[in-house]
Amino acid sequence: MLVQFFDTDAGTTVYINPEYVVTLRPDPATPERSTIVKLRDGESFRVQGTHVEVAAKLGRVTATP
Numbered sequence: 001m002l003v004q005f006f007d008t009d010a011g012t013t014v015y016i017n018p019e020y021v022v023t024l025r026p027d028p029a030t031p032e033r034s035t036i037v038k039l040r041d042g043e044s045f046r047v048q049g050t051h052v053e054v055a056a057k058l059g060r061v062t063a064t065p
Helices: 051-059
Strands: 003-007 012-016 021-026 034-039 044-048
Touching: 003 051, 012 044, 021 051, 034 051
Parallel strands: none
Antiparallel strands: 003 012, 003 044, 021 034, 034 044
16 A cells, blocks of 8 residues: 655655655654655655654555455
8 A cells, every 4th residue: 555745855745655665764954844765676755744753654554455
């Protein structure tokens, strides 16, 4: 399942598959507003939300039978 986020660099919506996420970390420039998400293919995004909020949103995804 894909999770919708707002890419703060591109200014557009991005959809991320939680299974491909390798790391989440606060954006050093604005840690209270954005998070850097790194995917297993090496690509990374700056998305809106603290790393705690982003992790919670990614963690809410449930598998369907």
